[in-house]
Amino acid sequence: MLADKFILPECKVYMCGHSLGPSTKATAAAVNTVLQDFALHGVSSWNKSGWIDLPFILGEKIAELVGANPDEVVVCDSTVVNLFKVLKAAMSLQSRGNIILTTNNNFPADLYIAEGIAEVKYVRDNELYQNIDDTVAVLMLTHVNYRDSSVLAMKDINEYAHQHGILTVWDLSHSIGIVPLNLENSSVDFAVGCTYKYLSGGPGSPAFIYANRKHHVLMQSAIQGWMGHDRPLAFESEYASSGVRKFISGTPAILSMKALEAALEVFDKEVIDKAYSITKKYSIILIKSMKDFGMEVYAPQNRGGHVAFTHKHGYAFSRALIDAGFICDYRAPDLVRLCVNPLYISLDDIEACIEQMRFIMENAWYLKSEYNQMQKVT
Ligand SMILES: Cc1ncc(COP(=O)(O)O)c(C=O)c1O
Structure with a gap:
């Protein structure tokens, strides 16, 4: 991890680097x-x-x-x-x-x-x-x-x-x-x-x-x-x-x-090669767990830096996950994306995120009204 090179939001796991990478x-x-x-x-x-x-x-x-x-x-x-x-x-x-x-x-x-x-x-x-x-x-x-x-x-x-x-x-x-x-x-x-x-x-x-x-x-x-x-x-x-x-x-x-x-200054070829191989491992763990608790997760054979799933209440799901401390994003009509960049995300973060998603799924937490009010930028 090169996490010490980045400024990350306090008490949050930043899983949105596929949209806007965190500040160095x-x-x-x-x-x-x-x-x-x-x-x-x-x-x-x-x-x-x-x-x-x-x-x-x-x-x-x-x-x-x-x-x-x-x-x-x-x-x-x-x-x-x-x-x-x-x-x-x-x-x-x-x-x-x-x-x-x-x-x-x-x-x-x-x-x-x-x-x-x-x-x-x-x-x-x-x-x-x-x-x-x-x-x-x-x-x-x-x-x-x-x-x-x-x-x-x-x-x-x-x-x-x-x-x-x-x-x-x-x-x-x-x-x-x-x-x-x-x-x-x-x-x-x-x-x-x-x-x-x-x-x-x-x-x-x-x-x-x-x-x-x-x-x-x-x-x-x-x-x-x-x-x-x-x-x-x-x-x-x-x-x-x-x-x-x-x-x-x-x-x-x-x-x-x-x-x-x-x-x-943070990047060279070696950093990218290493990040890519760890990303693969994280994606596999995430995808497998999500499938296990019934989520519609994309599992292409060759992947980039994020994992995506669809959900009927995708927007509310993403808000619930952000509220739980995992900053992800939503793309209409039903897509949620999670970046797994190991430069600032650890295996512990991935496991904690899986637990939160399981909780949101099992308790239909996405139905809460506070998660269903659309924001301008998602
Ligand atoms: C594949 C792809 N191309 C282009 C863009 C954005 O282009 P621009 O920087 O001009 O807004 C994005 C932004 O998310 C993108 O995902």
């Missing part, structure tokens, strides 16, 4: 330093404190975590904005057709973005291979599913897609920081992901973009922002940009970037 201890100090630098040096801080280079500096750190080259990753904007940029870039690299293939259980926001760009063909996870054919331009997938935590076989799918001339775009939001990744080895074309879940970057911390080097020359960004220009401060009338810099749009959000930079 270093985060508050890093944000305070930005505020002090800003107060003392104002605009000079862009140079003095190296703020201007943060999209690349953080990109290099994330490249190490995802098995990419340092010049293949930048940090900027939000995940869905980045998805828009890379999907548009991938589509424009393809001279054939207008079809994006995806799964119907993909994250809804990703589907909204794709539908705004091209014709979207939806298939089930187990129908993917039979629909990978020459009519498809781009395959857009999420590696770890936000609902059931199932993991897609990234390398195999990419290789098969490439045999058909398809480019692949992956959303790694539920993978980065908890599932070992090797984008180079897995032949990924483009990827995006968020940093506020398993990387604990803080609320709204900026997302990242991965673009395989082989596309750097021909790819273009649909958002040609001034910060993506090769010489942003030259204010030339012609747009010129190279490499992954093409995907940077406007002024980086420095407070969030610095918070993320501090959080990234």
